[in-house]
Amino acid sequence: MNEIKNVQIPNDKELAVSLGSFKSKEIQVNGITLHFVEGGQGEPLVLLPGWPETWWSYHKIMPELAKHFFVISLDIRGMGISSKPEAGYRKKEMASDVAEMVRKLNLGKIHIAGHDIGAGIAYSFAALYPELTASLIIMDTPPVDESIYKLPMLPVPGMFYPWWLAFNQVSELPEKILEGRISFVLDAIFDGLSIKHDAVNAFDRSVYAKSYNTASGIRASNGWYKAFAADIEDNKQFKKIEVPVLGIGGSGYQMIKDTLPTLTTHLKLCEIEKCGHFLQSEKPNELIDIIKTFLVEIKK
Template sequence: MENPFSSTELLKSLPGFESHFEQVNGTRIHYIEGGQGQPLILLPGYPETWWSCHQIMPLLASKFRIFVVEMRGMGDSDNPADGYEKKNMAKDVYELTKLLELGKVCIAGQDIGAHVAYSFAANFPGATEKVILFDTPHPEEGMYQLPMLPIPGAQYVYPWWLAFNQIKELPEEIMEGRMNTLIDWMFDQLLVHKEAVTRFDRSVYAFAYNSKDAIRASNSWYQAFNNDIADFREYNKITVPLLAIGGSGYEVLKSGLRENATNVKLVKIEDCGHFLLSEKPQECADHIISFLSNA
């Protein structure tokens, strides 16, 4: 019997979408494709997979040809030993768009996916029509000022996992087969509406991240932050139209773009945590359609 959390089984609930693999930039990348119209790349974040987009995909499919790309280290894509700098992960996506002959694309990312979407626009502006960031800016110098300890009275979720995921080898030894505990904690802390990511959804993500190899690979996204910050210093300002949609991360997103992009539209989604596509899929879809439909 097929595992209920496999992409094959999950796609049975999304008619019109198909699973594909391509070899690009030395890595086999998995993506889900469906819909018709202008190409739109969707990049999920941590600790999610392509399934994080399952509510918004049908809402967009009549207007866009959607490609939900699992970046290297995520889901059914390969977990290579290296290459997790966001500049290189953006190259993975760029090579995929070239292989599929998509031309200029719109690209949207959540969390780690937002890092890659920003890097795509910075490194491949000629291939970028518009870019959308959900709740997260690109890694930058200010990350070095994050507190080592929770600040008493501060109204924020202390991001301890950014440091924990920097450690090599230990996290996979501790967390192998137990990622459901971490995943539950993160969703419970970072969602306003906890039920927006269901028990089934959480099991999908735990299934994807439970192995040592998957934990090692996803932690490599964090271990590349020093390189990402160094690359960011060298980037020119983003000049293509950029939509930044924030929930709980709105202020960080806003400050992270203030001097780094010239054509920015900022949107705050109220009563929403970090995982916007799960908590407010219709609202996110409406903003995406409005932004991308605007000449």
């Protein structure tokens, strides 16, 4: 993509409208502002994105899901035009943001789905707020545990090498290096973790770059990673999830398969073959079918 130029990117309201009858909204929770896009009707389904994306990461699946559910795609704390405070990036704190939103919107019990960083928040939400959780969907990234400490610092043939996990832990330096140049990182991540490289196309990458191209955007999103050590300790305290859980994986399926059985009592696993990390973009139709089938099955 090269360095971001002065290209006019649609705002969130315009992006929401482009999907049909979706609306861009904001809500005050826990002293911050969260932005979300909502549409559809039926039981509430809340979608939580991950790094380096925004609510837009679900745009390929939102219109179809909205035919069956009331869909909310949320810019989590530190993402997009949501607030970017200095603190509050432990996943249980971010789950509290979601819980406050659910209560304020009078949603009752929700189906909650998360991808990447969003998966950790969704897991924390289900663990901490079972009274608000109808089901949990984890996509391609299991909740963090101590195995993360064993990932290689240098590339090892045949081993997953998530170099950004360490880089995003560094204080102050990333925003000094990458402000105005985040597109280089986006290209490396989307090309490196996707099987179909154009699934996250140039327009999508420009939307995400708009969110992460500032010092505050980089600092806030790195806060999600800096909280991992605390998240690991928090996760140890959680009881097994008792609501129905769906684990879906592309390139991350083996990690999902290895981790989720120890954390849940009612689990269904699905692998999307020939798919990288970005399920929503690479295999949207397969993902829609898997989610719809699961949510129909648990109602029987």
